[in-house]
Amino acid sequence: MIDFWLAAGLLLLVALSFLLIPLVRGRRAQSEEDRTALNVALYQERLAELQAQQAEGVLSPAQLDSGRAEAARELLADTEGAAPERVSRLGKPLPLLVAVLVPVLGLGLYLHFGASDKVELSREFAQPPGSLAQMTNRLERAVKAQPDSAESIYFLARTYMAQDRPADAASMFERAVGLAGRQPELLGQWAQSLYFASNKTWTPQVQALSDEALKLDPKEVTSLGLKGINAFEGQRYQEAVDYWKRLLAVLPPNDPSRSALEGGIARASDKLVQNGGTVEDTPPVAAQGARLKVHVTLSDALRGKVEPGDTVFIFARAVSGPPAPLAVKRVTVADLPVDVELTDADAMMPQLKLSNFPEVQLVARVSRAGQPTAGEWIGRSQPLPSNVTARQALTIDSPDQ
Template sequence: MIWALLLLSLLLLMFLLVPVWHREKADDRYQSEENLRLYQERTDELAASDLDEEQKQALQLELDREFLAANSTVVSAQTKASARYRWPVAAALFVVSVGATVLLYQQWGAANEMRATELLEKASQAELTPPERSELIERLAAAGQKQPGNIEWNYLRGRLLNANGNFAEAAEVFADILVVLPEEATADRAATMSLLAQARFFAADQKADNGMYQLLKDSLELVPGNPQALGMAGMLAFELKDYQGAVNYWRQLWLSMGDTPEAQMLAQGILRAVEHVREQGGEVDLSWMKRAEIKVLVDLSAEAKAAVDPADTVFVLARAVSGPPMPLAVQKLTVAQLPQVITLSDAQAMAPGMNLSSHEQVTLVARISKSGQPMPQSGDWQAEQSPVSNQEKELVKLMIGSLVP
C-alpha cells in the first residue's frame, strides 16, 4: 500500500508542477515578444527622425542597451516574483491532496482490515501485548460495522472478548451473530450457541439459568457429540439440579475421551451426579464406566507364514463398524513376534473422541504389510472379524491367512 501511495503521489506531483513550469515559460515568451515589439517600434521612430547620424547612433545604442536589460533583468525579476507564488501553491496542493488521500483511505479503504489481519497473524505466532489486543478488538469492531454481512469479523471479536474476560460484551456479539446466521449453517449455529451460553454463564458470575441450558441443548441437537458443548451442558444440568441430564451428557463426553487425567476428573463429577440421582430415588447403570478392552490372539496360517518375512510389519487394529475408517485402537509388531496375545484399549486411540469405549461394535483386523504402510495393498495378508463388542470378555482369535487382492 505504501509503494502504491508513493507512486500516486509522484504522479500527482508531476500533474501539479507541469502547469507551473509551462506557465513560467509562457510568461517569459510573452514578455520577450512585447519587449521586441516596443524595441522595433522605437527603432523605426528613431530612423524616421530628423536627427543627424551621430545622434541616431548614440540613441540607437541606448535603445539596444535598454532592450538587453529588459530581457535579462526586468523579465527575470517578474518571472521570479511570479514563481515565488506559484511553487508554494503547487506544493500546498500536493500536501493537501496526499493528506486527503490518506485520510479517505483510512475511512473507506482496507487499512483497518489489513491491520486487523496483521495482528491476527501475529497472534497466531506469539501472544499479543494488552495494547495490541485492545487495538485488535477495536479494529474487528470497525470491520464488523463496515461489513455487516461478513460474520467472521464479529465472530473473531466475540472470541477475543471472551478470552479477555469481557463476557457480557461477548454475549451481545454472539447473540447478534445468531440472529443473522442462516438456518442451514448448522455447524456455525451450534458453535455460536455454545459460545453464547458460555459467555452468558460467566457474565452471570457462573450462575446457570434455563436459557443457557436450552442453548446448549439446541446446539447438541444440531451437532451431537461436540465435546465442549457436552461438557458445559453437563455442568449447567448439574447446577440446575438436572442430575440425570448431567450424567447423560458427561457419559457421552467420557466415552469419547481416552484414559487421561481429564477423564478421571470427569469420572468424579459423574459419580457425584449419580449420588444425587440416587438421593432422588433414581438408579443409574454405571457398567459403561469400565474402559473398553479387547484381548486378541494373533497368529498366521502355514500358507501365509511361507509367503512372508519375519521382519514384515504386522498391524492389529479395531475400527468402528458404523463410523469413520480411522482406527479406534492400533498396535504394531512384526511377523517374528507371532503368535502373540495383544490388548486393544483406549490408550491406543489415534485422535480425541475416536477410541474403543466410544463405539460398542467394532471390526478387528490383523494385517501383514509388505510395504510397512497401514493402508492395505495388494500382496498383503490379513484376517478380519466383525462385529465384536468393545466389552468382549473372551479372547478373540485372528488367524492371518487371506491374501489381499
C-alpha cells in the same frame, strides 16, 4: 506503516509534478514573451528616431535605410530561438488549486475507503502475540475492521471466555450466530457464556438455547456438559450422569477433559446413592469417528511464487456450521506434495469434531505470516461427507481472497 506512507508520499510527488512542471514552464515562456515584446518596442522606438533625424535633414535616405536594416538585424538577433506564443485558457490559479486539492482529496478518500487498519493488522498478525491481552486487542481490531467476519468474531468470543469475560463473549457469540446461522455448536457456546455471565444462573434463554442446540445435534458437547452441570446443581444426579455419559461417549480418547468428566460422573453417582437412589446404566451414544485422507499438491504455476519455508495449513471445516476449522494439520511448502490424515484427534476444540458434522470442505492455505485464517494462496474441495474413506486430492492453485 512508515514505509507505506513514504511510498504514498513519493507517488503524490510524482502526481504533483505533472501539474507543477507545466506551470513552471509556462512562467518561463511568459518571461520569454515579455522580453520579445520589449525588443519589439525598442525596435519601433529606434525606427521613430531614425525617421525624425531624416526629417530634420541629419540623415540621408540611404543612411535611413541602412539604420532601419541595422535595427531589424538587432531585433532578429534578440528574438531568435524564442518559442512561439502559447495561449493558456486555464490560467495560473487553477493548476495551483488542483495541486493543493489532489493530496487533500486523495488522503480523505483513502482514510474513508482505504484499508490502512487492515494493513497494520496483517503486519501485527505476522508476529506471534506476546500475551493473551495482546491477542485480544488484535482480534478486537480485526472485528472492527471486518464486522462481517464470523470467523474473527467467533475467535474473539472464545478469547473473551478464556479471559473470564463471559458477558462480552455472549455478545460476540450472538453476533456470530447472526452471521453464520443458528448452528448447534454456536448456540451451545452462546448458552454457556450466558450461564456464566449470570453467575451460573439457569435462565430461560440458556434453557432455550441449549435445548435448540441438542435438538439440532444430540451430540453437541457444550450443551451436554452445561445441562449436566445444571442437573448436578439442582440435585438431579441421575440426569447429570446421563448427560455426562453422553458427553464422554463423543469425546476423543485422548481428550484432556475426560478425567474431569469421569470424576464428575463418579461424584454424581455417589450423591445419588447417598440419597437412597440407584444409578441407572444408561447406554451411551456410540461415538462415530471420522478419518479423512488428503493428498495435497501445489500447482506448477505457483512454484516460483512461494518459498520452501512458507507455512501450509490443511484443514476441514463444516459446510453448515461454525467458521472455526474442525481438524488441522500444519506443514511447509517444502513438504509438498504431502499425504495427511485428518481425524477427530486433530480437533482444535473438543466440541468441534469431524464426526459431529455430516458434510465438510477441505482447504489448504499457504500463509507466509503463519496465520491459518489468512494467506496468499489456497485450494478448496467441493463439499463431501465427513465419513468418506477414499483419499481426496487437493491442489493449491488460487489466490487467497
